Amino acid sequence: GYNQQTLDHDMCARWLAFSCFTPIMEVGPTRNVAFWNLPREPRYDTELIAVWRLYARLHERLKDYSHRQAKVAHRTGMPIVRPLFLVDPHAPEAWSNWWTYLYGPDLLVSPVWENGRRTQDLYLPSGDQWRDAWNPGKTYAGGRTVTVNAALHQIPIFVRVGSSLDLGDLNEQYEQSLAVAGKKPD
Numbered sequence: 001g002y003n004q005q006t007l008d009h010d011m012c013a014r015w016l017a018f019s020c021f022t023p024i025m026e027v028g029p030t031r032n033v034a035f036w037n038l039p040r041e042p043r044y045d046t047e048l049i050a051v052w053r054l055y056a057r058l059h060e061r062l063k064d065y066s067h068r069q070a071k072v073a074h075r076t077g078m079p080i081v082r083p084l085f086l087v088d089p090h091a092p093e094a095w096s097n098w099w100t101y102l103y104g105p106d107l108l109v110s111p112v113w114e115n116g117r118r119t120q121d122l123y124l125p126s127g128d129q130w131r132d133a134w135n136p137g138k139t140y141a142g143g144r145t146v147t148v149n150a151a152l153h154q155i156p157i158f159v160r161v162g163s164s165l166d167l168g169d170l171n172e173q174y175e176q177s178l179a180v181a182g183k184k185p186d
Contacts, residue, residue, distance in 0.1 A: 017155035020055035050177035069104040093123035106163035129161035
């Protein structure tokens with residue numbers, strides 16, 4: 001992982017996205033190196049700063065949801081981060097798609113863990129409809145595997161249809177983050 005202090009561009013972006021959907025969003029250890037003073041080019045990485053801002057803000061917006069899930073975990077033993085086989089045990093895909101998980105009952109997250117990968121195959125648990133958080137008009141029936149785009153700033157995220165969670169317009173939030181980080185429009 002990031003402990004070799006290379007702060008690889010892909011790896012850092014993917015780690016930021018993944019850690020957003022854990023109870024504690026960790027970024028480090030970095031030996032006092034950040035995305036604005038990197039030991040490689042570009043030394044000031046506007047894309048990583050924008051990805052960091054996007055997911056840090058989303059993690060903050062999810063704090064009440066995360067807190068409710070922590071209370072459920074304390075009361076029932078149901079973990080906040082749930083492997084798919086826990087919720088769809090009869091589906092072989094729920095066992096083989098080990099990288100995809102539920103964050104609480106309403107968010108499905110599929111971390112991209114291979115450098116250079118820009119699409120992701122993921123299994124959607126049966127029994128529900130799932131809305132693609134990056135393409136809000138697109139919903140999928142559960143109980144099947146889908147392939148979705150996964151640009152460097154996009155971790156595949158699906159919201160269970162019927163959930164009250166509102167992640168907002170993630171594409172717009174990323175564009176705002178790029179502007180704040182100082183990226184000039186193309």
